[in-house]
Amino acid sequence: KQVYKLTRRIDSISNKQASILMENDFEQKEQTSVNDSLERRESQDNDNDKLECFYLEITPNDGPYQNGSWVFRIEITDETDYPVCQPLVSCLTQIYHPNIDTTYGNNHNNVCLSTLNDWEPTNTLDDVLQGLLFLFYEPNVDDPLTSNVSQDDDEFLTNVRVSIEGGIVEDFDEFQQNYGYKKYLRLQQKLKREEDEKIFQNHN
Numbered sequence: 001k002q003v004y005k006l007t008r009r010i011d012s013i014s015n016k017q018a019s020i021l022m023e024n025d026f027e028q029k030e031q032t033s034v035n036d037s038l039e040r041r042e043s044q045d046n047d048n049d050k051l052e053c054f055y056l057e058i059t060p061n062d063g064p065y066q067n068g069s070w071v072f073r074i075e076i077t078d079e080t081d082y083p084v085c086q087p088l089v090s091c092l093t094q095i096y097h098p099n100i101d102t103t104y105g106n107n108h109n110n111v112c113l114s115t116l117n118d119w120e121p122t123n124t125l126d127d128v129l130q131g132l133l134f135l136f137y138e139p140n141v142d143d144p145l146t147s148n149v150s151q152d153d154d155e156f157l158t159n160v161r162v163s164i165e166g167g168i169v170e171d172f173d174e175f176q177q178n179y180g181y182k183k184y185l186r187l188q189q190k191l192k193r194e195e196d197e198k199i200f201q202n203h204n
Contacts, residue, residue: 002083003054006125014058018129021055021071052076055092056129059180063137064157068164069180070095072111072132074125086119089128094175096163098144099135103172111135112145148172 007020053076059069075088089111091100099112115123115131141151148171150156159169166177 002125003052006129009126010129013126014129014133015061017061017133018056018058021057056132058132058136060133060136064139064160065097065136065164067181067184068178069093069183070178074128083123084121086116086123087125087128089113089116089132093178094163094173096149096159096169096172096175097135098139098141098146098149101146103146103148110145112143 003020010018010020054074056072056074057069058072060066070091070093073088073090073092075090076082077088088109090108091102091110092107094102101110101112111132113128113131113135115127139156141149141156150159162169163172163175164178164181166175166181168174
């Protein structure tokens with residue numbers, strides 16, 4: 001029921017920075033790590049008939065992670081005793097972030113989020129979404145989940161951009177260009193072509 005409510009409200013409460021994906025939507029994604037993660041988790045899902053899970057795609061409008069997209073898996077099972085206990089939240093897309101650890105292929109329960117750590121039965125999936133959005137705008141380098149992330153502000157911001165645009169960051173696996181950033185570049189190229197066509201037409 002909460003997933004249905006979140007689906008109806010997600011545009012307004014996220015300022016169109018988040019969307020809920022169905023599993024077949026991943027076939028359209030270009031980020032290999034997302035597809036690999038789904039395959040690795042599929043066998044575990046089949047063993048739990050009472051599993052409810054869905055996928056959140058977050059694309060920040062601003063901040064250090066602007067123009068990238070990341071997919072999160074939200075799991076609610078009998079074992080988690082939701083909503084008494086917090087859901088399991090996993091980032092499936094490679095990311096450079098102090099509070100999300102996707103190093104060495106880690107893709108399960110790899111998000112450090114105060115909303116989850118301080119979970120109350122009155123919390124909802126809306127709170128999880130807002131907490132994830134907050135992580136993208138205010139990454140907490142003072143309390144990192146992974147120690148490999150730089151605590152120097154300038155170096156941190158540089159490394160974030162490298163991780164999105166594609167490249168090598170020290171102490172991390174090589175980052176492939178983020179699939180959301182690829183989509184952003186294609187859109188910019190399309191807009192540029194349309195603008196050039198208008199200019200050409202106006203001169204003829």
